[in-house]
Amino acid sequence: MASSAGKPKWRRVQHQAPYCVPPSHRIFTERNKMVTKDIQLRELFRNTEKYAGKEVVVRGWVRQNRNSNKFGFINLNDGTFFQPVQIVYEADKLDNFEEVAKAPLSSALLIKGTMLMTPDAKQPFEIHAEEVTMEADSAADYPLQNKRHSMEFLREIAHLRPRSNTFAAVFRVRSLVAYAIHKFFQERDFVYVHTPIITGSDAEGAGEMFQVTTLDMKNPPLTEDGKIDYSQDFFGKETNLTVSGQLEAEIFALAFRNVYTFGPTFRAENSNTARHASEFWMIEPEIAFADLDNDMQVAEDMVKYIINYVLENAPEEMEFFNKFVDKGLLDRLHHVVNSDFDRVPYTKAVEILQKADKEFQYPVEWGIDLQTEHERYLTEEVFKKPIFVTDYPKDIKAFYMRLNDDGKTVAACDMLVPDVGEIIGGSQREERMDVLQARMKEMGLNEKDYWWYLELRKYGGVKHAGYGLGFERMIMYVTGMSNIRDVLPFPRTPKTSEF
């Protein structure tokens, strides 16, 4: 928000009578007091030439403070840029040198000083302090000391871990990926739809769900035959947290042609793996007048767009991941944006796996759901890039996927990526009323629960297709982070809902 001009300005704002405080555009004020035009570090790092040799005012938190009794160095970070700025301070110049020398880790300072380029040093420039003001103190027992911490410990201090290098990088990249996704779809005039979080329907016809209620758990009202009387619950019926917005997205695709969702989804599965969370975010585009080929093309374009966006907009963070989290990450991502993704029908994939010179834990035969070991073998050893596996057996897929002419497979696709496995699952939707009804009957679904979904087929139900992208899986893929708990700001998993 702040400042773009070079010279800091200090001035007094007059509180104007009788009640109108004039907006002071683009200036970080303090109410009716001094006005400090400070410069955010991102601005300073991105436009160093502009500020070189000039007087600047910066604010931030102490990330390191080393000193002798004559001078000292502070690494200061205000959170707007991945790297800290080096502050040089001297006893000769500061009245409060001793106070500054004691400024503890995570205390906050306001610094007025001169920015000097340092072509021979590691950092591009440093600021020589002329005035230092303490803005906030920090206690000596600050848990995030400058040493290596385990990921488990950092999860316990989720209120402080965004201040560490790793999580500063993860959560900025998370934000950029989210924006890249919106940008990708909005540039293509897709309409963003907020599908409901609380729902009476169950999109997949499967999956354990969280119940949402305002009934008194201790004394719930009962019906005459002794069941819970949900007519007295808040919504007048039993409701759950959504597992997918797809069915509702289809409503919008059949009105706007191109739409997408981006919202939280929930699974009440009691599974403790590095790839599953109980609350996660999902993106579900849905496209009318489209078949599976179109669908895969959009998915491929989107993945490349996201990677390019992050490489361009978070070079420092991506460099950090490549160096400290996942060596080879950048090579892999560059390779992906320059490849055409391969497409292999499930039946062919099974043949490849059966012929493979490799012992799998789960034996492969036509009809099984592919396991992570199979998926990884295909992407990492056979194709060496992301692939779509298409046309899965209908028995292992959802009721709404379009039946192929062979009567055995459906027009589904999974995008598999090296190291992570599945990040996208999509399909062409069954638009033929009779086929859909037969399929629902086969799977024991009640048509009444899907009355509006069926009506979409009755009134102009053109072919359409869509997919779901697991947002956190995408973040794991582009950062190299290996546990979903470390790409979610406040992960929810079995027995864990702190913060």
Add this chain to the structure above:
Amino acid sequence: MASSAGKPKWRRVQHQAPYCVPPSHRIFTERNKMVTKDIQLRELFRNTEKYAGKEVVVRGWVRQNRNSNKFGFINLNDGTFFQPVQIVYEADKLDNFEEVAKAPLSSALLIKGTMLMTPDAKQPFEIHAEEVTMEADSAADYPLQNKRHSMEFLREIAHLRPRSNTFAAVFRVRSLVAYAIHKFFQERDFVYVHTPIITGSDAEGAGEMFQVTTLDMKNPPLTEDGKIDYSQDFFGKETNLTVSGQLEAEIFALAFRNVYTFGPTFRAENSNTARHASEFWMIEPEIAFADLDNDMQVAEDMVKYIINYVLENAPEEMEFFNKFVDKGLLDRLHHVVNSDFDRVPYTKAVEILQKADKEFQYPVEWGIDLQTEHERYLTEEVFKKPIFVTDYPKDIKAFYMRLNDDGKTVAACDMLVPDVGEIIGGSQREERMDVLQARMKEMGLNEKDYWWYLELRKYGGVKHAGYGLGFERMIMYVTGMSNIRDVLPFPRTPKTSEF
């Protein structure tokens, strides 16, 4: 997604052996069959010159079909553009004239024809059909016939209402406003944070919440003293749906300086008003090193940015609202983007209201919470533009708001806009540990429940401020729609959770 070139291309794709279907970039394919390069209507309307006189292929749904036995006119809409395109078809040119003449409302067609400019007609151009293919039929009992429907009826067919003019306009604008908000913050390098939906904390220390559980409602496990044993619930404790992400956003502001949330929030209040929903979306920016003045400036800039973005990117929809939903809307919005919002302290606002030559239903005295009638009087009759009311009595505001030096008021602000009332509520946060603790004690809050929130004040807790924007209220404001149920795709209100 589709097409930009002028001439439609029909060609046969070879299914390549053995398993690689080549990506057919930017071409809407049908799997292994004909490839149709169709043109979306938005492209056609935005670049008419490019296509004038050329052969084009379009797809869409029938919105109107009038004909004689010689020729006919179809209004076709594919959802990508607010206006439909007029298709002219003639018995002399079409083999299937009779079939086309009978194409019912909401059936879908693929049309190949020539685009002709019509400078003397209402619509800018029309397409003279050479080939028409039925893509999907529609039943005669289609509920959304071309006549006036009540809003109540349209809510009952929420799976079809996005196809009506009003809701096509509302939901495209909703999508654009969402994107404008992301764009505003991302251009300023704010980090987007996903704060948790399922939570053990209650941000406001008030407000009725939805409980989230996987316990068996009928036979919940009990503790020895007969209470519900939440240690056996999914998260090992009692959890609810979030009412605000602010407290968690503060965590991120104290790491990244500038952050924002954008996610669903929930209130289990049994209130049936035109301004309240049980599930709604909220945007909560949080800014470190900022005071209330900075906070209000960001809020004002954001509101103007949103309005400008929508005026630029949805001119047809905004024209429609101005004409059919809220006459005067455009004038009002143009006025807002060209005004500086006024700022009036609560104490002064009370004086103005007390002196007002107007009888209020709720009498005004210092200490009361302002009612909608008071807010509307201030914005509509006194200031005639959006205003911030600031520095409210502490007793009517939340525990986390910063106590002013007078000891009676807090550094809070509400943005009030004409016709809608409050759309933003913000405050500078109490960063002083001792003051915060005293305030929490006063309000009967347990420090243990807020251990991490308090720790933020212990370790570099600089001044910071933020606000919450009710997303749906903003949509109501920019569209002139008067009921929150009509700006939510699938509204959740007491006893209502269909779809």
